[in-house]
Amino acid sequence: MDQSLGTRLMMWRKKSREWVAIGRLSPLLTRPPCRIVAVGERIFVIGKGLSTVVFDITLTGCVRVI
Secondary structure: OEOEOEEEEEEEEOOOOEEEEEEEEOOOOOOOOOEEEEEOOEEEEEOHHHOEEEEEOOOOOOEEEO
């Protein structure tokens, strides 16, 4: 996760050995500084004031805001 220009979710590509941006979160969803936690098949991005976004990796492209 890169927070230098907003909150961007990054993925490591083994083949090319580089970080690639997956997407950018709206500043209305989470407020930096953010922490990232993985539980089971879900990724939680927790921002200031406990604003939280959940990525469910079993449902590709599905994002829920809590």
